[in-house]
Amino acid sequence: MKGIVILGATGSIGVNTLDVISRYQNDYRVVALSAHRQVDRLYQQCLRFKPEYAVMSDAASAEQLKAKLSHDAVDIEVLAGSEALETIASLEQVDIVMAAIVGAAGLKSTLAAARHGKRVLLANKEALVMSGQLFMDEVKKNNAELLPIDSEHNAIFQSMPEHYESLQQAGIAKILLTGSGGPFRQRSLSELSGVTPDQACAHPNWSMGRKISVDSATMMNKGLELIEACWLFDTDPDHIQIVVHPQSIIHSMVQYIDGSVLAQLGQPDMRTPIAHALAWPERIDSGVEMLDFFNMQQLEFEKPDYQRFPCLRLAEEAIRTGGTAPAILNAANEVAVASFLDEELAFTDIPLVIEETLHQRQSRAATTLDDIIADDMAARETAEQIIKSRV
Ligand code: NAD
Ligand code: MG
Numbered sequence: 001m002k003g004i005v006i007l008g009a010t011g012s013i014g015v016n017t018l019d020v021i022s023r024y025q026n027d028y029r030v031v032a033l034s035a036h037r038q039v040d041r042l043y044q045q046c047l048r049f050k051p052e053y054a055v056m057s058d059a060a061s062a063e064q065l066k067a068k069l070s071h072d073a074v075d076i077e078v079l080a081g082s083e084a085l086e087t088i089a090s091l092e093q094v095d096i097v098m099a100a101i102v103g104a105a106g107l108k109s110t111l112a113a114a115r116h117g118k119r120v121l122l123a124n125k126e127a128l129v130m131s132g133q134l135f136m137d138e139v140k141k142n143n144a145e146l147l148p149i150d151s152e153h154n155a156i157f158q159s160m161p162e163h164y165e166s167l168q169q170a171g172i173a174k175i176l177l178t179g180s181g182g183p184f185r186q187r188s189l190s191e192l193s194g195v196t197p198d199q200a201c202a203h204p205n206w207s208m209g210r211k212i213s214v215d216s217a218t219m220m221n222k223g224l225e226l227i228e229a230c231w232l233f234d235t236d237p238d239h240i241q242i243v244v245h246p247q248s249i250i251h252s253m254v255q256y257i258d259g260s261v262l263a264q265l266g267q268p269d270m271r272t273p274i275a276h277a278l279a280w281p282e283r284i285d286s287g288v289e290m291l292d293f294f295n296m297q298q299l300e301f302e303k304p305d306y307q308r309f310p311c312l313r314l315a316e317e318a319i320r321t322g323g324t325a326p327a328i329l330n331a332a333n334e335v336a337v338a339s340f341l342d343e344e345l346a347f348t349d350i351p352l353v354i355e356e357t358l359h360q361r362q363s364r365a366a367t368t369l370d371d372i373i374a375d376d377m378a379a380r381e382t383a384e385q386i387i388k389s390r391v
Helices: 012-021 039-049 059-071 082-090 104-115 125-141 151-158 210-218 220-232 271-279 311-321 325-341 347-360 369-390
Strands: 002-007 028-035 053-056 077-080 096-099 119-122 145-148 172-179 240-244 250-256 261-265
Touching: 002 012, 002 082, 002 104, 012 028, 012 039, 012 096, 012 271, 028 039, 028 082, 039 053, 039 059, 053 059, 053 082, 059 077, 077 082, 082 104, 096 104, 104 119, 104 125, 104 325, 104 369, 119 125, 119 271, 125 145, 125 220, 125 325, 125 369, 145 151, 145 220, 145 271, 151 172, 151 220, 151 250, 151 261, 151 271, 172 220, 210 220, 210 325, 210 347, 220 240, 220 311, 220 325, 220 347, 311 325, 311 347, 325 347, 325 369, 347 369
Parallel strands: 002 028, 002 096, 028 053, 053 077, 096 119, 119 145, 172 240
Antiparallel strands: 172 250, 250 261
16 A cells, blocks of 8 residues: 545646546555645545544634544644645655645655655646756655656657657657647737637546646746756757647657657556556556547647747746746746736736846856755846836
């Protein structure tokens, strides 16, 4: 029996993870679940999976959950706050941590899982984007296992040799990072300025949380994934080609120097990468429908458009700058996306806010977690001021 913690259990990835686990109740034991403020959802999950711990972001939500659970006489310790997230990610009885909180809020708990040598299933890409080298060093130092959940990175991982050290050693020429192009792939710049949050969140192929949905629409998601791939596979943007593939059937590819291209294909359903990473190196049934090649749309490929989607360029520049630049980029993006979702910022102003924040905040070496978090917070303030001055 493997002990598992799900950070961000009530989100899209969290729910999909519980769906896979529910098929293997004899193999995985849910030790802890966390949620931000969705008391009712976490309550239902607690009743079903009976974890030892449940964590809510604030004391008031934790009290509500406690009160509900006390009626059912289930013995679950309810905790509150971000330190409690680190606690549950570090518990001795835990083998696997699913890092599925969205944004910088998941950084410390994801890092705690790495520091305690867990198998870390990484969905929370923002954590790696922010802390890059520091995170990878902790994984190595503490013998943690880092397995990508992001479908593209999971596909790349699956298309690589088992004992991967570097692109060069593996005979790899390029990583081909695919992306659907999001809901606005075919919109002109002038049409983009008036789009609404609901339009941005209506992704053609994937059903996801609202923040990552907006990131997909601006293509910042692909930019963050470029940075994520640089860290996971120890490479640079010169060796990663973004390929727009609207059908999301190929989840990414690896191009070898002998001319071979290996790809991972599947339904656009996150239960596939989740099941892969849970059971790796074994394979388990994820509940996902098999691909039917006789009943498939044509597969198309396009170059990414850096004019309509400037977030791609901003992310690439940030990883080339290095240090805390990706953390600044990420923080400004989180603020701008939240503001767009609140209908206070136009869609096309998202990249402008990020670019101006990167302009105003100097990046520096990202050697300590404190420096990274300080630059993240300063960038948030700057981005907020920029947004205020625009309206
Ligand atoms: P979501 O919004 O559906 O869920 C987020 C989860 O985190 C929820 O459980 C929420 O309660 C919790 N949470 C939110 N803010 C928090 C805070 N401040 N403190 C503590 N907990 C908080 O998001 P999602 O779509 O499941 O995405 C989660 C992560 O996985 C993101 O980093 C995203 O980029 C990544 N990811 C998601 C998908 C997908 O298909 N949904 C695919 C690839 C990567
Ligand atoms: Mg992805």
